[in-house]
Amino acid sequence: MTQDQLKRAVAEAALAYVEKDEVLGVGTGSTANFFIDALASIKQHIPAAVASSKATAERLQKLGIEVVDLNSVDNISVYVDGADEVNPYLHMVKGGGGALTREKIVAAVAKKFVCIADASKQVPVLGQFPLPIEVIPMARSYVARELVKLGGTPVYRQGFVTDNGNVILDTYHLSIVNPVALELTLNQIVGVVTNGLFAQRGADVLLIGSSDGVKTYLKP
Numbered sequence: 001m002t003q004d005q006l007k008r009a010v011a012e013a014a015l016a017y018v019e020k021d022e023v024l025g026v027g028t029g030s031t032a033n034f035f036i037d038a039l040a041s042i043k044q045h046i047p048a049a050v051a052s053s054k055a056t057a058e059r060l061q062k063l064g065i066e067v068v069d070l071n072s073v074d075n076i077s078v079y080v081d082g083a084d085e086v087n088p089y090l091h092m093v094k095g096g097g098g099a100l101t102r103e104k105i106v107a108a109v110a111k112k113f114v115c116i117a118d119a120s121k122q123v124p125v126l127g128q129f130p131l132p133i134e135v136i137p138m139a140r141s142y143v144a145r146e147l148v149k150l151g152g153t154p155v156y157r158q159g160f161v162t163d164n165g166n167v168i169l170d171t172y173h174l175s176i177v178n179p180v181a182l183e184l185t186l187n188q189i190v191g192v193v194t195n196g197l198f199a200q201r202g203a204d205v206l207l208i209g210s211s212d213g214v215k216t217y218l219k220p
């Protein structure tokens with residue numbers, strides 16, 4: 001099976017986690033896009049969705065699903081999104097598409113986080129994928145120097161501006177042996193808006209698309 005076929009299979013499997021007549025949170029990226037396309041078959045049961053990016057909002061609206069502002073809802077039953085890496089504890093690296101801040105906000109509100117990914121995203125230890133860090137533009141150089149002090153090698157994502165008007169530092173070589181602690185440490189750097197570690201609030205359910213079918217993992 002191709003990677004896209006695995007993404008489609010896992011996206012379709014995630015439909016089983018969508019709660020009827022509840023507000024749904026929807027992530028960003030190629031795997032999330034397959035999920036949005038799959039939602040067409042059950043859209044009559046989705047009163048509204050909260051999107052984690054402008055791109056996702058547009059895709060949902062094209063399908064005829066109402067997109068609402070997060071401030072207008074009290075809770076989100078389920079949030080479905082992809083990941084760039086996921087470890088056995090269901091901690092993730094996210095933000096390859098630059099949507100990490102809104103993703104982390106929607107994930108924080110959601111009662112359940114369902115991560116959907118193809119098998120290439122499963123890793124024993126996070127950190128092969130460079131960690132995306134969203135930064136206020138004027139703080140870019142300062143934050144980069146602080147990341148170097150932590151052992152990282154930050155690379156400015158040239159020509160990319162987030163939905164929030166900020167920039168991204170893709171950071172190589174960080175030692176992510178303790179994702180929860182590193183997530184907190186990175187949050188302490190002034191000028192950092194969000195880092196791409198989703199460890200304090202990891203996934204509750206992980207669906208992995210593999211050549212043997214879709215496998216389900218629960219947070220240990």
Ligand SMILES: O=C[C@H](O)[C@H](O)[C@H](O)COP(=O)(O)O
Nearest residue numbers: 029030031082095096097099
């Ligand atoms: O900012 C993007 C998101 O965190 C995505 O969920 C992540 O990059 C995975 O994307 P994809 O499904 O395209 O591999």
